Amino acid sequence: MGMKEKLHQLKLKYQGKKMAPAFNALHTFLYMPNETTHSGSHVRAADDLKRTMNTVILALVPCLLFGMFNAGYQHYSAINGFPESFSLFDHFLTWDNFWVGVTTVLPLVIVSYGVGLAIEFLFAVIKGHEVEEGYLVTGMLVPLIIPVDTPLWMLAIAIAFGVVIGKEVFGGTGMNILNPALTIRAFLFFAYPTWMSGDKVWVHEGVERAGTADAISGETVLGSLAQGSDYAYSLSDMFYGFIPGSVGETSTLLIILGALFLIFSKIASWRIMVSAVAGALAMGLIFNGIVDAGWLPEYSKFYTLMNFPYWQHLVVGGLAFGIVFMATDPVTGSQTNKGKWYYGFFIGFLSVMIRVFNPGYPEGVFLAILLMNVFAPTIDHYVVRGNIKRRLKRFKTATIYPKPSDEVDSLKTETA
Amino acid sequence: MSKDIRIRKGLNINLVGAAEETISKAVTSNVYALNLDDFHGITPKMLIKQGDEIRAGEAIFYNKNDEEMHFVSPVSGELVEIVRGARRKILTLKILADKEQDYIINKVPDLDSDDGEAIKSYLLQCGGWAFIKQRPYDIIADPSVTPKAIFVSAYSTAPLAADPDFTLKGKEQEIQAAIMGLSKLTPGKIHVTVGKSSRSPFSGIRGIELHKISGPHPAGLVGTQINKIDPVNKGEMVWTLSPQDMVMLGELLLTGKFNAERIVALAGSVIKEPKYYKTKIGAEISTFLYASGVNEDRFRLINGDVLTGTKTHTEGHLGFYNNTVTAIPEGDDYEFFGWNKPVFNKISSTRALTFSWLQPKKKYDLDTNTNGEHRAFVVTGRYEEVFPLDIYPLQLLKACMVKDLDEMEQLGLYEVAPEDFSLTEFICISKQPHQQIIREGLDLLQKELG
Numbered sequence: 001m002g003m004k005e006k007l008h009q010l011k012l013k014y015q016g017k018k019m020a021p022a023f024n025a026l027h028t029f030l031y032m033p034n035e036t037t038h039s040g041s042h043v044r045a046a047d048d049l050k051r052t053m054n055t056v057i058l059a060l061v062p063c064l065l066f067g068m069f070n071a072g073y074q075h076y077s078a079i080n081g082f083p084e085s086f087s088l089f090d091h092f093l094t095w096d097n098f099w100v101g102v103t104t105v106l107p108l109v110i111v112s113y114g115v116g117l118a119i120e121f122l123f124a125v126i127k128g129h130e131v132e133e134g135y136l137v138t139g140m141l142v143p144l145i146i147p148v149d150t151p152l153w154m155l156a157i158a159i160a161f162g163v164v165i166g167k168e169v170f171g172g173t174g175m176n177i178l179n180p181a182l183t184i185r186a187f188l189f190f191a192y193p194t195w196m197s198g199d200k201v202w203v204h205e206g207v208e209r210a211g212t213a214d215a216i217s218g219e220t221v222l223g224s225l226a227q228g229s230d231y232a233y234s235l236s237d238m239f240y241g242f243i244p245g246s247v248g249e250t251s252t253l254l255i256i257l258g259a260l261f262l263i264f265s266k267i268a269s270w271r272i273m274v275s276a277v278a279g280a281l282a283m284g285l286i287f288n289g290i291v292d293a294g295w296l297p298e299y300s301k302f303y304t305l306m307n308f309p310y311w312q313h314l315v316v317g318g319l320a321f322g323i324v325f326m327a328t329d330p331v332t333g334s335q336t337n338k339g340k341w342y343y344g345f346f347i348g349f350l351s352v353m354i355r356v357f358n359p360g361y362p363e364g365v366f367l368a369i370l371l372m373n374v375f376a377p378t379i380d381h382y383v384v385r386g387n388i389k390r391r392l393k394r395f396k397t398a399t400i401y402p403k404p405s406d407e408v409d410s411l412k413t414e415t416a
Numbered sequence: 417m418s419k420d421i422r423i424r425k426g427l428n429i430n431l432v433g434a435a436e437e438t439i440s441k442a443v444t445s446n447v448y449a450l451n452l453d454d455f456h457g458i459t460p461k462m463l464i465k466q467g468d469e470i471r472a473g474e475a476i477f478y479n480k481n482d483e484e485m486h487f488v489s490p491v492s493g494e495l496v497e498i499v500r501g502a503r504r505k506i507l508t509l510k511i512l513a514d515k516e517q518d519y520i521i522n523k524v525p526d527l528d529s530d531d532g533e534a535i536k537s538y539l540l541q542c543g544g545w546a547f548i549k550q551r552p553y554d555i556i557a558d559p560s561v562t563p564k565a566i567f568v569s570a571y572s573t574a575p576l577a578a579d580p581d582f583t584l585k586g587k588e589q590e591i592q593a594a595i596m597g598l599s600k601l602t603p604g605k606i607h608v609t610v611g612k613s614s615r616s617p618f619s620g621i622r623g624i625e626l627h628k629i630s631g632p633h634p635a636g637l638v639g640t641q642i643n644k645i646d647p648v649n650k651g652e653m654v655w656t657l658s659p660q661d662m663v664m665l666g667e668l669l670l671t672g673k674f675n676a677e678r679i680v681a682l683a684g685s686v687i688k689e690p691k692y693y694k695t696k697i698g699a700e701i702s703t704f705l706y707a708s709g710v711n712e713d714r715f716r717l718i719n720g721d722v723l724t725g726t727k728t729h730t731e732g733h734l735g736f737y738n739n740t741v742t743a744i745p746e747g748d749d750y751e752f753f754g755w756n757k758p759v760f761n762k763i764s765s766t767r768a769l770t771f772s773w774l775q776p777k778k779k780y781d782l783d784t785n786t787n788g789e790h791r792a793f794v795v796t797g798r799y800e801e802v803f804p805l806d807i808y809p810l811q812l813l814k815a816c817m818v819k820d821l822d823e824m825e826q827l828g829l830y831e832v833a834p835e836d837f838s839l840t841e842f843i844c845i846s847k848q849p850h851q852q853i854i855r856e857g858l859d860l861l862q863k864e865l866g
Contacts, residue, residue: 004750028755028789032785034747035785035786039849039852040850043722043744043783044844045843047764047770047788048789049845050755051770052768052794055766133791173792174792174794269796331794335796335810387807388826390806391826395650398650398652400651401564
């Protein structure tokens with residue numbers, strides 16, 4: 001008896017039992033189920049939710065790998081200083097760097113999936129529904145949007161909070177209002193602010209070594225800008241991602257590749273991505289314009305960030321990552337195509353605005369997306385109203401014939 | 417006069433096993449059956465008892481809510497069985513056919529001088545009314561309401577469906593009679609839509625508004641055409657007929673005979689020799705299925721096309737409205753890592769390691785596997801790409817699911833039939849039962865608002 005038959009027998013054994021959802025989740029991971037159509041269309045297209053989520057994960061893998069190397073690169077550069085003449089293979093793609101990634105980033109991924117999926121399974125068994133695939137992407141996103149040295153217990157608590165309060169209380173995948181990964185990020189930020197900002201957390205061992213003779217630090221570009229100080233990174237560093245920051249957010253190049261893959265595979269909405277970029281550029285231009293017009297004195301604490309070239313906002317911080325992988329979450333974003341334009345635009349617009357006006361924590365994209373998550377249903381409401389209004393307008397010229405009763409006959413004779 | 421409509425949103429589902437354009441005569445069926453589920457919303461009141469003899473075209477039951485609406489037997493013979501389900505609901509009526517068929521010949525109305533009322537009561541009495549469907553609700557038309565227009569789609573884009581240009585060949589006379597009769601029943605127009613490059617028999621018919629349509633499925637669905645030509649508003653009524661039913665209607669009006677003969681496409685990858693058969697409504701499918709032969713032992717037999725048809729079996733009978741019978745493989749098998757490996761042999765509307773976009777003309781052999789499990793709605797913006805109606809499909813489905821009557825009305829439930837959601841159902845990543853959701857929504861709306 002092959003594995004297929006054995007698992008089929010097991011599935012029949014578990015059918016109707018409490019543990020069935022847990023078994024089915026593992027079973028359907030190995031084998032696409034033998035389910036056939038019962039109502040409506042007798043044939044179905046090849047895509048399901050697992051495939052959809054898997055595509056997003058594939059798009060994230062380059063960012064994850066880069067983040068692992070970058071963890072080591074930032075660590076060693078903080079100790080030894082940045083290499084004079086940078087070479088990708090000598091200084092970045094090295095086993096030493098990768099090993100730092102393995103020991104710091106991989107545990108984050110394991111805790112993220114371990115805790116999150118355990119809660120998903122638990123809820124599925126208690127509530128008797130199938131384990132839904134939403135967490136597959138969330139679990140991958142979370143390690144990529146937090147600092148590399150985030151304590152694992154902290155992450156575990158945040159994930160428990162995010163999955164339960166952010167998703168399960170609303171009914172699970174597809175029902176949540178806020179993006180679960182960002183809910184987790186927001187929880188971490190507000191519960192443990194010292195671990196989420198400053199110039200120590202972005203580099204491996206930065207916090208541990210603080211106050212010692214071996215102290216190392218690495219400020220993000222935005223952090224430097226917020227303090228009005230200069231940053232030591234070239235534009236190409238920022239674009240390729242050789243800068244400190246959350247694990248997976250630094251490489252704009254790989255994020256763009258991920259975006260192209262998601263747009264080509266038709267999994268994520270290009271409308272949201274394009275409009276969010278447009279929104280960020282628009283806000284950046286406005287700020288640059290204010291500086292150029294001389295309305296803002298140089299000693300203003302907003303000056304450096306406002307003076308930052310508008311388009312470079314897209315290559316620093318988490319904006320690009322947020323736009324491509326978080327804003328495009330179909331459940332929490334606008335659901336109408338027209339609404340997606342507004343939704344995306346405001347995410348970009350607000351992200352840059354929060355960046356500039358919030359020097360204490362210059363990363364605005366997660367707050368902007370969470371805010372727009374809340375407004376997405378409102379946007380959709382007005383878009384759908386437009387359709388309803390069009391229909392109502394048509395209704396005014398409706399041709400309704402009364403029932404051909406005596407009334408009509410009498411009318412006919414009258415007009416005759 | 418003709419107007420061109422171009423449909424851009426949609427998806428053609430090309431399947432192997434299209435019916436070859438030759439007509440064979442099916443072996444005469446012994447038993448004929450009327451499946452009452454075909455007449456959605458009709459509560460039957462029997463006019464004859466089990467064991468009674470009946471003639472072809474004689475009324476066998478009537479509509480409980482409208483006693484004048486008769487449903488007639490396709491053949492002459494003996495009513496051998498009334499199959500009942502839960503709460504004694506009648507499911508199927510089976511008639512053992514006589515060797516020599518004996519038809520009732522009704523006294524035909526004069527198509528030139530008789531008024532609409534006369535034609536209406538003739539159709540109600542003689543069983544022709546069952547062919548007329550209405551929107552809203554997608555049910556057999558309410559005879560007490562005058563429609564603002566009548567719509568006929570003489571173009572088929574559904575996968576493997578019978579080609580009306582072929583099946584209607586030589587039926588111009590009957591079609592013309594049906595048009596003349598129907599035109600008395602509405603002060604509005606009769607809109608007929610044909611394919612852009614088709615040689616439809618409708619091109620020479622008088623008294624219609626002829627439209628030409630092009631584009632992918634669902635261009636051939638009458639719901640798409642109504643939405644583009646003259647959408648249904650709240651309170652309005654339109655009728656829809658399929659062209660092959662119009663031929664029967666026309667013959668009934670011309671000769672007074674209810675001739676249940678019909679040309680049916682037998683198609684699908686399981687069929688060895690897919691082709692057309694001449695048979696009758698309610699005939700045993702096995703009378704022509706095995707003439708063409710089947711490749712497999714286990715397969716799904718469908719009354720209708722793969723998107724909108726109803727499941728039947730080898731002992732089943734041809735449905736009242738169907739002119740296509742499809743047989744495709746059952747897909748009740750597991751596929752190792754089926755959810756993440758690249759897919760070349762299935763159709764997809766995405767490019768998520770699915771490669772049907774590379775060969776849009778390739779013909780596929782799809783089975784009945786759902787290719788995934790039922791989930792909550794997650795993905796957005798996908799239905800709109802295959803849904804050409806000016807309606808928000810996801811929002812309407814959700815309104816139906818939560819039974820929000822106001823929202824259902826406002827979002828345009830009046831305009832649609834379940835079949836309009838067959839393509840969104842096909843591509844649905846969450847594998848939601850769209851057609852069932854819409855059907856339940858329509859039933860609820862009708863019940864609540866009448």
